[in-house]
Amino acid sequence: MSFLQPLALIALPLMALPIIIHLINQQRHRTIPWAAMMFLMRAKRMSRGMARLRHLLILLMRVLAIAALIFAISRPLSGGWLGSVGLSKPDATLVLLDRSASMEIQDLQAGESKRSTALKRLAQLLEQGDYGTHLLLIDSASGQLQEVDSPKALLSLPMVEASATSANIPGMLETALAYLKANESGRAEIWICSDLKENDWDVHSGRWNAMREEFAQLEGVHHFLLAYTDPPANNLSVRVENVQRWERGNDAELLLDVIVRTEGGSASVTAEGRSVVRRVPIEFEVNNVRSVVEVELDTLGASLQGHRIPIDTKLNSGWGSVSLPGDANPLDNRFFFVFSEPPVRKAVIVSDDPKVGEAFRRALAIPTDVRLQHHVDVLPMNRVAEIDWENTGLLIWQGTLPSGLVAEQIQHFVNNGRVAMFFPSKLRTPTATGEQFFASRWGDWHSTTGEQSDTTGDISWWRGDADLLAHAESGDALPLSELRTYQYRTFESQGTLLARFDNDAPLLTRVATDQGAAYFCSTLPTAQFSSLERDGVVFYVMLQRALAEGCRTLAVASQRDAEIDVLADRNQWEPVASAESNTSLSQRGLHAGIYRDSEYWAAVNRSQAEDNAKISPLETVDALFDGLSYRRIDVNVGDTSALASELWRIFLIAMAIVLILEAVLSLPSRKTESSPLIDLTVAEGTTE
């Protein structure tokens, strides 16, 4: 229990007042000569039982009445979760609001989402209580920290509105931690409002340990988690997995892969447990033309692969959307997509070795789909200046690491979302000290065939879940185990390892970059160095994936996940269609919609993780705050009651009841006045 006027509790010792008065009264006795001592002694003997208990009860009632009055004056708040931490005033209150799309799940009766309910209840609580000198908001969409004037203002800020983004709870906590450390705040309360989705919390991240240790060093920081973990009663989400525009003869059409997912209970099971087929209409809108397709839902949902929508052949690019009927979460009922003609996939191979260059060219020139156009240039080092950086998606660099202007160009190239792959130079001279690129540096050549070699050249591990060496869509692994490497060149890199030899030397590494990707491969495809070219499959898939990723930004239409700077690459993005009608400039990119900048199109939607993510187990989340002052408050989206309510009325009523009881106990017992024996004023006297 916490109190709005905790200073009033100082008066609690006044509870002892009745006892003190009683004791003083005992001491203030008068002395009186008394004749009828025999009755007095009898009365004392008789009063040892119930009468004494009654007297003690009266005393107790008086004590309780004063206690109730003091508690009423101190304005207590309900909510055991506040505990003793609510007894003192915080210097700062930080509200960490999860604005992710999954927080928009509504209670259909109340019409309030998890986010809005959490905000209202929190604002009400803070309004009632004392939130300290500073009230700060960190919203998950922007990740920025902003000071708020009052709890009521929390409800009207654009930074608390619904968004299609995902949340980064550890990042928000790091922002809060940085603020607390920078401002040397004393007592602070951190309120986290979230639905505990796994993708938002990233509970397995190593950041949590470091953060927990740093929070533990701060004294007086209390964490409160408003956990909205209740699943929706019934929710469907729709997502377009793939959009392609094809032309067949004189006709043009869109091919869409659409996924419908069910959440919160089986969509095809009735309340009675009978299995029924449920059909859901999916509405497609392309170029203001609507069409509806009904799909059957199973327990997981439904998928619509290769759904064809005919379009005008003149419509080279455009946008569309896929919609579901309204349900618990309005944010996942519509998915925007954009389409355009597939761009020419252009790759540039920079190599002074014609054989190596040719190996790369052959692997890149053959498209995975006949409808795609690939264009590959092989250039020697001295013709690097001829590279058309704007229209190239993949750069293969085989040779010494670039420097100077070329290095800057490649850096810019990668930062624009393209892909660069670096292969070692054949030169066996050690590289000069300091010759490094993307914080990576080539080492020495090693042979796997020599007697002194510590490796057989076999690949002992590779990352099969993502990136260039990921398993095929069928789930089959790439045949890296069949790959033979005869010579490889070590390199130092801080990047993410994608494949390594049995002596732990890296084969392929991806360097961390903000946009795009830079890969370093330690061998060459030719037969002298490895079986990459000869076996072909791994080499082909790896390069084709790199080319596809690098050319993604070449398309005039792009699918993007909603986040704060998703539209930062161009200045003239204008909204064409949006789920939110009044989107401010600063909030663009946070909401699902279509944006256009001349010939370029961008469809912004919630990330795939928002549809897939499960709720983190409560125990796991609790464990993240081990050793910290932490309270979790489990709330339901439909629960709109106040987080804490003032209880002074209850205490006043309690006081009144106690006083009535005291009065009842103090009432003189029915006596005796009617007894003629004692009423001697009318005594007749003679008894004959």
Place this chain on the structure above:
Amino acid sequence: MALQLKRDYLNQRVLERLSTLQLHARLPMIGNVSGKHRSPIRGSSLEFAEYRKYVPGDDTRRLDWRAYARNDRYYIKEFEADTNLRMCLIVDTSGSMDFAHNGMSKLDYARRVAGTLAYIAALQGDAVGLYCAGKEFHIEIPPKRSATHLSAVLDELGTIEASGETGLADVLHETAERVPQRALIVVVSDLFIEPGVVRNCFEHLRFRKHDVAVFHLMEQNELEFEFDRPMRFVDMEGGEPILADPTVIGTQYRRAMEIYLESMDEVIRDTEVDYHRICIHEDYGDVLARFLLGRTPKKRK
């Protein structure tokens, strides 16, 4: 009888008011001179007592000839003998009698009651004796009829003081044995002794053919026990003081008093004593008038 009254506890007006009333014994008395009270011995008063058969030796002058004429039998006509009364005033002088109300203690009240009764008895020619008892007799004036004796009794009444424990029960038993002939025993006390003990005393006195009258003096505070704060009650008879909160034990006190009075009523019913429960704020003149009127014999039809 003109008696020069010098005792300030006696009220002239009360005496004058009560002088028209007479003190009667409820039982026949055996006196040594003629008086106004019935005697168990047949005498020559005008009050017819009974007929009895003539036996040789009887005074023939007392034969009822009319009865002989009617029945042809000899009957002796007997008349009541009027005799005087011995009244023994027993005044309790234990410490508890010093308990006062508005300046008048129970002993003051007892003094007035006893003094007035002594005066009335002496006025009608009865013998008056005084026994003052604390733990034991400390004043003992046997009943006599003379005016000087009355003066001595009244003087003693004026000087008695209350102190010490009560020994009323022993005194009553002793009185029962010590007073040889039938007498009117008037007890003036607060009777703060167990009812069972009181019962024994009264039965003893009744067994000795005494006419027993009791003035049970009480004070209103003792009955009601209305105090609003803790008090230290000091025993007026020398016992241990008691610290008590009347708000806590008031009810029990009144209950104990009620039980005591109920028991006393039973004792009175069983022993047939002339019992008067008096609160000392009452006018003693009224109390005595009520007492005297209550004892006035009813006229025979």
